[in-house]
Amino acid sequence: MSDYDTGDTGYDGGHEVDYGQYSAGQEHDALDQLHQANGSEADYNNQFNVYENDHHAAESTDFAQGNHVEVDQPYGAHYEQDNYTNFSHDASEDDHVFAAEGSESSHQAEFSELDALQQRFDGAFAHGTEYHAEGGEGQYGVAAK
Numbered sequence: 001m002s003d004y005d006t007g008d009t010g011y012d013g014g015h016e017v018d019y020g021q022y023s024a025g026q027e028h029d030a031l032d033q034l035h036q037a038n039g040s041e042a043d044y045n046n047q048f049n050v051y052e053n054d055h056h057a058a059e060s061t062d063f064a065q066g067n068h069v070e071v072d073q074p075y076g077a078h079y080e081q082d083n084y085t086n087f088s089h090d091a092s093e094d095d096h097v098f099a100a101e102g103s104e105s106s107h108q109a110e111f112s113e114l115d116a117l118q119q120r121f122d123g124a125f126a127h128g129t130e131y132h133a134e135g136g137e138g139q140y141g142v143a144a145k
Helices: none
Strands: 022-072 077-128
Touching: none
Parallel strands: none
Antiparallel strands: 022 077
């Protein structure tokens, strides 16, 4: 068998040494994200129509007609005739039309949005180098988890 074993880092003949690397530390990472959005809108609409119509009419008619006949005879006869026509007409007419239309609208909207993301990442690590010497005065090493 050979004095050198390829699976080992030392010689088989007496002083056998194994080693590895060692490092230790702690890592902290954080993710903070904040998104905020605000908005508002307001609308107002007003529409109004008015229509008005007035009509006034007045009529006044007065009519008078007369007829008077009077006859005196020398022998003493007396004749008298009266015919009168009196006409009076008064009329009044009033018309009134009123129309109104109205429209009013109001709209108001507000929004607020808040998105928050917070994540913490903590990690600890340890790597080490260990020395194990066999057959020597002492054995020493560094242990790591």
